[in-house]
Amino acid sequence: MEEVQLFGDVEKILELSSNFRKRIEYAEATWDTEMEALRLFESQVRTCQTIRDLVKGEKYAEAFILNRTVLENYLLICLILKGTKYVLKYKVPVEHGETAKAAYDRLVKKLEGRKDIISFRPSKNYGRIEIVHRGLYPTEGDRLIPVYHFVFQRYDPVSHWVGKIKSIVSKDFSPDITAKWQKTHESLYKTYFGFNNLLQAAALNEILSDEQMEKVRVHYNFLSAFTHLTKMGFDLNMPYEGWRHIHYLMELNILYVLRILRLYLLLLIEFFARTQHTINDVDQLVADLDEIGKKYDYFWFIFNKPSEYDYWEYQTAKAYWRIKGKKLEGEIPYYKNPYQRLRKQHQTTIELSTGLTYISPWPRHDATP
DSSP: OOHHHHHHHHHHHHHHHHTHHHHEEOOSOOOHHHHHHHHHHHHHHHHHHHHHHHHHTTOHHHHHHHHHHHHHHHHHHHHHHHOOEEEEEEEOOOOTTOOHHHHHHHHHHHHTTOTTEEEEEEETTTTEEEEEEEOOOOSSSOOOOOHHHHHHHHOOHHHHHGGGOHHHHTTSSOHHHHHHHHHHHHHHHHHHOSHHHHHHHHHHTTSSOHHHHHHHHHHHHHHHHHHTTOHHHHHHHSOTTGGGTHHHHHHHHHHHHHHHHHHHHHHHHHHHHTSSOEETTHHHHHHHHHHHHHHTTTSOOSSSOOOHHHHHHHHHHHHHHHHTTOOOOSSOOOOSOHHHHHHHHTSOEEOTTTOOEEOOSSOOGGGOO
């Protein structure tokens, strides 16, 4: 894809995102969660504007780092807005002379019928119980509010991480209280935050399927190669022949912004559709997002389907292994490296052993290794 079109479309989706708040026609009453949804979204829009500016300044590694941030934050914001299910683990209390199984069965009887519990199961030989909760509810009314809304408001990273540094805490006026709060916030983090916990919670809340979780992992892993110092990220960011990489580093960063912002906007549309408020011209907004989605479907991301290139690559692999006497079946496998895949999409290729041809819609002379 040409740079002029990429930057034109990223400006368009940034404008749609920046103006989303102006589309809302508010009802008489509003909830804090609704205003928080807008503020959270707009914080990520500002980050995406920074990514655009970094890409224009050829700061590609820095842009990838921020793209990882907005991708991970997308999972968290999804849960803040609609993560009504969450898992907590408890120790099963055992009375004198009681087996672990009997204690578990006794506890289950007490829990049955509670509206805040969806399901439960034993773990560690009935010594612990994992409960899938539903909630929470406000003090007034019966509107179900995701627990992540409250956890996000409560969690303090300073209490969590700094509160365990003994050389600092020992000089506190109340070290015992500091230690108590440190344990509280450490528990909040271990239960609700962290990348793996976010993925599992997204699956529990049917935000991601198992297959989509693995796709997220692929992109998170790739972007982490720039967030942390790795040879792969270093070699791509500071290559010997930099001119051969510049276009693809630029294009991939812009593709991430286009795809991720589109997901954010669809999330906000879904969220506000459940409120009493009205989104003006929502059909046109959805049509604009569909147009962007179709134009950039060649970037096989989390929810869209494989592209023509992915189909060709799999057919080539099937033909190759058929010659070797092996049959490949099932769905088209997801790719491992977003950068390598994008670069190959700009290269017209004939697979000599099979004769199958991929004709790139945007061939580039620098795509050849």
